[in-house]
Amino acid sequence: MPQAVFVLHLDDYQGFVVAKRYPPTFSVNEKMLNLVYYLHGEGKKADIKLIDVEGRRMATYSSEEHPGWLVCFALNIEEDFVQNSKKLAGMGRFILELATRSPDYLEIGEIIRKGAVIEEPTNEQVCARVFLTPSSTLLLDKLQSEGIQKSKTMEIWLRDQLQARDVDLRTAVFPLMDAGLVKVEMVGRDEHSTPPRSGVETVFLIRDLFCYRAPPSESMETTRATHPEITEEYRKYVESFFAGYNPTAQTEDPNSPQVADRETIARRVSDRISYIVIGLLRKGALSVKEISRAAVLPHELVQKILFNMESEKIAVHFPDCDCWALISDPAFETFIPEYVLPVVAQKYVENQIDAESARRYFELLVETWGDGND
Structure with a gap:
């Protein structure tokens, strides 16, 4: 000590x-x-x-x-x-x-x-940060339609999207690499050829990422035992919220409610103190005092965070027992981008990418998603 x-x-x-x-x-x-x-x-x-x-x-x-x-x-x-x-x-x-x-x-x-500590960011928090970096979100959207792209081409495209001359692709792509969503490799490098080939830096989408709100199943199950008096009211709150919730609605509008909600969820999860509160509420309904004691956080800060989470439809307050519970649980799920495989095949047929790039993309997907992985 x-x-x-x-x-x-x-x-x-x-x-x-x-x-x-x-x-x-x-x-x-x-x-x-x-x-x-x-x-x-x-x-x-x-x-x-x-x-x-x-x-x-x-x-x-x-x-x-x-x-x-x-x-x-x-x-x-x-x-x-x-x-x-x-x-x-x-x-x-x-x-x-x-x-x-x-x-x-x-x-x-x-x-x-x-001995209160905050650990290194979880994978969930690392994924959340992708959606808090506008250029990273743009790159992810682009790769979802391309699968594979040369770094130089991506940089030019990103410069046009941001209307900026000075664009650092490495800064934009780092959150995606940190979350394990993309790999950046030199394709076509051959040090033994005459003259040696330096290769082409290429970006591969090896995991896609979906951000959404999940029903707080564990919290509801635990709360049924710890606070039976609010079980029915809690169920109705959750059902009412998810009756009008559709995270898969397609939109190209960067100002759409779906995009705004994704940023709200990502911001809350990436905030380390808020994440502690979410983690506790995932286990069941708790009072401010119980959260404060368990997390070693000041009462007024916990209260402030809960009020914000209430306005964001993440948490709900039950006055009768003076406790709080999750109404929706922020979730980040990675999955194989198999939908882009026909696009990659078509790009090869049209000579937009060479055979080595296409082959390497399939190898990376197998390495990432093969038996024993993910």
Whole structure:
């Protein structure tokens, strides 16, 4: 357990600001703050590091999602950093998510005592981020109709879609690669030919992604046992919502309700604190107090998130038992894009792609979806 923790923020106007510290009596000075910030940024890039600050062992955590913020753990001499680095990073992640909302939300002592952490993003959260990057969503839509495309062609197409000269295809395609939806490979490379062939960089769609709201089946089943008094009312809420819900309606309009709803779901799931609340509600109806205690989150923040989820038709409140439950469960499902195979075959017939590209696409699909995979 760390001896002390403080949260450092580099403000554009005020310089170094200690946003929160635990215990409150822990003393820091300007020299220490400068050293901590400098030493964390020095050398190999990493989110969690062990540094020595004037003879004091400190673990420091930062995140690219929150530039200018740093969580600093003053460690005991005997504390094993290597063994505890994953847990320290998880606590640092948790602390930063709250500190960047408001330092008033932070109860560092409680977080340390209960070992509260936020793990690395789940596959569900990684998939959600695809729909929060407009250029990535455009690329996914394009690949759903093409299956395979040269990177250069994709870049030109994306530039036209965004009406922008400077388009970084790698930045746009990274969320798709991170979610395991696409592979980018050099096709036609031959280092032994004379002269050597460098090949053509090509993008392959190996998984498609469907974002939708699923009925909260597990929650309903559990709630039937824990809160039988709201079982019927809960069932009616869910049935009423899904009676008018159609996530598969086809539309080309980027401003359509389906696209807007997809972004709403993705934004809620990608938000790490909201995701904790969703995870708890998936197990059944809970009160704000129960969520706050289980998640080690401040009551007022939990309440705020639930109100937002209620307006988004994700959660519903039952005044009689003063508890909350999921009315719809955000879901992200990957599947084989077999529908695009005739398109790829036609592109080969029309000489839009060569035999090697077509063959490699089928190989990638077999590698991804063959026996024992997915």
